[in-house]
Amino acid sequence: MKYAALLLLALALPVQAGSKIIATGGATSIEGAAGGGIVPWAVINGYASSEQWSVLAFNNNVGVDDFSLHTYGVAASYNNEWELSFTRQQFDLDTLGGDLQQDVIGLKYHIAGELLYSQLPQLSAGIQYKKHRNFALPSAVGAKDDSDIDYYLAASKVYFAAVAGRNLLLNATLRASRANQIGLLGFGSHSDNSYQWLVESSAAVLLTPQLAVGVEFRQKPNQLDFADEQHWRDIFAAWFINKNFSLVGGYVDLGRIAGFSEQQGYYLALEATW
Amino acid sequence: MTVKQTPLLVALLLCLSLSACSQQPQKTDQLYLALGAQAGLEQLVDGLLLEIEQDQQIVHHFQDTDIPRFRRLLIEQLCELSGGPCTYTGATMQESHTGFQISQADFDNLVTHLMTVMQRQKIDIKAQNQLLALLAPMYKDVVYR
Ligand code: HEM
Numbered sequence: 001m002k003y004a005a006l007l008l009l010a011l012a013l014p015v016q017a018g019s020k021i022i023a024t025g026g027a028t029s030i031e032g033a034a035g036g037g038i039v040p041w042a043v044i045n046g047y048a049s050s051e052q053w054s055v056l057a058f059n060n061n062v063g064v065d066d067f068s069l070h071t072y073g074v075a076a077s078y079n080n081e082w083e084l085s086f087t088r089q090q091f092d093l094d095t096l097g098g099d100l101q102q103d104v105i106g107l108k109y110h111i112a113g114e115l116l117y118s119q120l121p122q123l124s125a126g127i128q129y130k131k132h133r134n135f136a137l138p139s140a141v142g143a144k145d146d147s148d149i150d151y152y153l154a155a156s157k158v159y160f161a162a163v164a165g166r167n168l169l170l171n172a173t174l175r176a177s178r179a180n181q182i183g184l185l186g187f188g189s190h191s192d193n194s195y196q197w198l199v200e201s202s203a204a205v206l207l208t209p210q211l212a213v214g215v216e217f218r219q220k221p222n223q224l225d226f227a228d229e230q231h232w233r234d235i236f237a238a239w240f241i242n243k244n245f246s247l248v249g250g251y252v253d254l255g256r257i258a259g260f261s262e263q264q265g266y267y268l269a270l271e272a273t274w
Numbered sequence: 275m276t277v278k279q280t281p282l283l284v285a286l287l288l289c290l291s292l293s294a295c296s297q298q299p300q301k302t303d304q305l306y307l308a309l310g311a312q313a314g315l316e317q318l319v320d321g322l323l324l325e326i327e328q329d330q331q332i333v334h335h336f337q338d339t340d341i342p343r344f345r346r347l348l349i350e351q352l353c354e355l356s357g358g359p360c361t362y363t364g365a366t367m368q369e370s371h372t373g374f375q376i377s378q379a380d381f382d383n384l385v386t387h388l389m390t391v392m393q394r395q396k397i398d399i400k401a402q403n404q405l406l407a408l409l410a411p412m413y414k415d416v417v418y419r
Contacts, residue, residue: 161400
């Protein structure tokens, strides 16, 4: 239903897309930043090159054994330099019943380097302000705060003809965070409320300029005593149908969540860009 | 982080920092041949000229350009770059693009046109990417000069 609405909206607004090369805006990750599925990249979303604007709408769905995550939002970018995003996340506790919700406002700034054109990888810095919307459960299991800010630094670069003649995208992200399960279980705990440095990375091969396959890894903190948190990983295929639509499908492994182990399942994301 | 993931991450970070994954420049005429040799490059540049002509965003840069000369020099340059039997006789990239204030969006448009033309000509994807690898570093000499 949401997909149909997005498609209709995109068809109704056939505005010229920006100048950036296809696929170089990446996809939109579950926290709203341009990236893969679970990792923010240094790329700026959409197709706005110098002095151009771009806006986009996205909808991502993750379904694992006992939970599902639905995220949707809008984002904009300017000058291949600034990226702003608004995201709502709804985490359904399919087995336990109920849901958790949080909003994320993201801002990213492209500091240096050009993904395609410079020896130096593209470097960007970002912040994600996260605000939980129903904090009773996170509070009950020991989370300290209902809102917080994640900070990250990301480096991304495309290496031409690097793998069997195909272009290779590598990304490494360093994040400082206090979020428990990305914030869905609140921030910090009464026993440990310090920021932690977390490493996230992605690698993708562009089979064609419009089709990429890749892997991602996201290190997770472990601050809540009530249940272990484990690192996340995924494999994905991204199809940049044209500069207005992209579709990402993947398989995710979210490890242990709130006492439920081996949470694995699908990832599906659709994005419309103008 | 578990021990299992560490080597992969280290390799990724090394790649990013040292550019260990980038291609070495072409030393043989393999790429020249894959691009279709002289005839292929002529077709490529003619295709590119048509795309430029239809692109309102960038065509104005070429309003005073001697197009036959530009065509000859671009073919020469691509031939030399790809390992063909030519010597480029034009100006350096920095010299020839100074004063035009070519923007990143202009550069992106030209790259998109080049990709379109190479796909249309059914050039092998490896050769397409190898040519892009040779042209991408010229960005700093072409834009905002
Ligand atoms: C890697 C990318 C590029 C390459 C390899 C390239 C190559 C060349 C060559 C070989 C010439 C002739 C030099 C001479 O006259 O001696 C030239 C001239 C020119 N290029 Fe580029 N170019 C590139 C990017 C661009 C871009 C992005 C634009 C603007 C959209 C542009 C606009 C021009 C113009 C307007 C001239 C003619 C200058 C004149 O009339 O004197 N070029 N380029």
